[in-house]
Amino acid sequence: xxxxxxxxxxxVNKLVLDSxxxxxxxxxxxxxxxxxxxxxxxxxxGKVIAVELDEYFFNILKKEFNGLESITLINNNFFSxxxxxxxxxxxxxIPFSITSEIVKKLTADKNFQEGYLIMQKEAAQxxxxxxxxxxxxxQSVLLKPxxxxxxxxxxxxxxxxxxxxxxxxMLKIVRRELPLLSYKQRNxxxxxxxxxxxxxxxxxxxxxxxxxxxxxxxxxxxxxVKKINAIKAQRIMKEQGLIHKIHRTRKDNKWRTF
Numbered sequence: 001x002x003x004x005x006x007x008x009x010x011x012v013n014k015l016v017l018d019s020x021x022x023x024x025x026x027x028x029x030x031x032x033x034x035x036x037x038x039x040x041x042x043x044x045x046g047k048v049i050a051v052e053l054d055e056y057f058f059n060i061l062k063k064e065f066n067g068l069e070s071i072t073l074i075n076n077n078f079f080s081x082x083x084x085x086x087x088x089x090x091x092x093x094i095p096f097s098i099t100s101e102i103v104k105k106l107t108a109d110k111n112f113q114e115g116y117l118i119m120q121k122e123a124a125q126x127x128x129x130x131x132x133x134x135x136x137x138x139q140s141v142l143l144k145p146x147x148x149x150x151x152x153x154x155x156x157x158x159x160x161x162x163x164x165x166x167x168x169x170m171l172k173i174v175r176r177e178l179p180l181l182s183y184k185q186r187n188x189x190x191x192x193x194x195x196x197x198x199x200x201x202x203x204x205x206x207x208x209x210x211x212x213x214x215x216x217x218x219x220x221x222x223x224x225v226k227k228i229n230a231i232k233a234q235r236i237m238k239e240q241g242l243i244h245k246i247h248r249t250r251k252d253n254k255w256r257t258f
Contacts, residue, residue, distance in 0.1 A: 004160040004168070005033050006093055006118070009040075015153055015170065016040040019116050021089055030078050030092040030102060033057050035064060041091055042070050049084065053077050078102065083109050090115035099123045100139070107143055107173070114174050116152055121167035124151055128171075135203035136210075141193050144207055145181040148174045180211065185218070188226055191233035192217055 006012060016037070021027055027045040032038045032052050038061065041048045048071045052058045058075040065071050074081060079101065088111055094102050099119045106112045125133035128149050129140030143149060152172035157163045181189055192214055196202065202210055221229075 003031065003033060003095055004093075004162060004164045006036055006155075006159055007161045008159045009036060011155075011159060012037055012040050015116070016044050016091065019091060019152075020114060021045050021091060026084055026086065026088040028084065028088050028090045028092075030090065030094050032061060033093070035061050037091060037093060038065070038071070042068065045089075046070070048072070049074065049088075051076055051078050051081050079105065084111055087111050087113050089113055090117065092116070093118040096120050096123070103127060103139075103173070107147060112175065115172070117171045117173070118155070118168060119171055121154075121169045124169045124171045127173075130206070136205065136207070137203070138193060138197050141197065141202055141207075141210065142190060143173075145189065145211075146176055146179050146183075146186075148176055181214075187230070188218070189214060191226070191229045194233035194236045195229045 021041070021044050023044070023046045025045050026047045026049070027041055029038055029041060029048060029050045032050040033054075034057060035050075038048065038050055042065070050061060050071060051074045052061060053076065055075060058073065061073050065073060083105075090106060090112065092115075094117055096119060099117075100123070103117070106115055126137040127140055127143065128151070129136035129144070132151070133140075140149075150172050151169050153170040155168040155170070157165075157168070160168065193202070196213075196217075200210070200213060205213075
């Protein structure tokens with residue numbers, strides 16, 4: 001899997017220090033590669049778990065950090081890895097080709113509290129939605145009630161090796177202490193978004209107006225309507241899963257799904 005490695009150690013140090021990571025935190029790093037971020041994290045965090053799939057890089061990391069109690073190295077695929085059973089934060093330079101899948105897994109985990117993820121600017125805009133982007137993607141609408149998402153840093157192409165031909169940013173994802181909607185409504189909200197996204201033209205709506213529509217839906221819709229929407233949403237999610245699987249088999253490296 002191709003990867004653009006960050007080569008500016010002073011910048012990495014600044015970003016880690018500017019984050020809200022402290023000695024009280026358990027921090028997960030996805031794809032540490034050569035360890036440029038890992039070295040800074042172990043100085044600031046209480047405990048670091050670094051998950052590296054590539055055996056070559058894993059052996060490099062093991063040689064450098066062997067014996068340190070503040071870090072646990074795991075040679076595994078992140079999607080096969082069981083995330084921590086207690087609250088944790090994430091600070092990672094993730095592979096751009098699986099950005100969406102990584103964010104989806106993290107934000108679905110109740111123990112994930114805060115993340116700093118390096119990704120393409122285009123992807124970051126889609127997670128944030130308006131006003132950073134020209135429209136609200138479905139993913140931004142799904143995440144908005146539970147997470148505050150913003151651009152933490154804008155990189156120069158010279159900060160990476162090899163030099164990327166796209167704009168790169170660090171996205172900050174913070175779980176809201178006070179969600180905009182009750183967690184009890186999470187599944188109903190998800191179903192409503194999947195079923196209503198195109199019909200309600202959510203891409204162009206302001207979030208506040210869409211939340212008003214959802215609250216009206218809760219007031220006027222009985223259990224039967226919600227059950228029907230749940231079935232429709234499941235069908236849409238399955239269809240999208242199939243489409244995504246087809247997209248991932250394409251050889252065009254410019255193809256992106258978010």
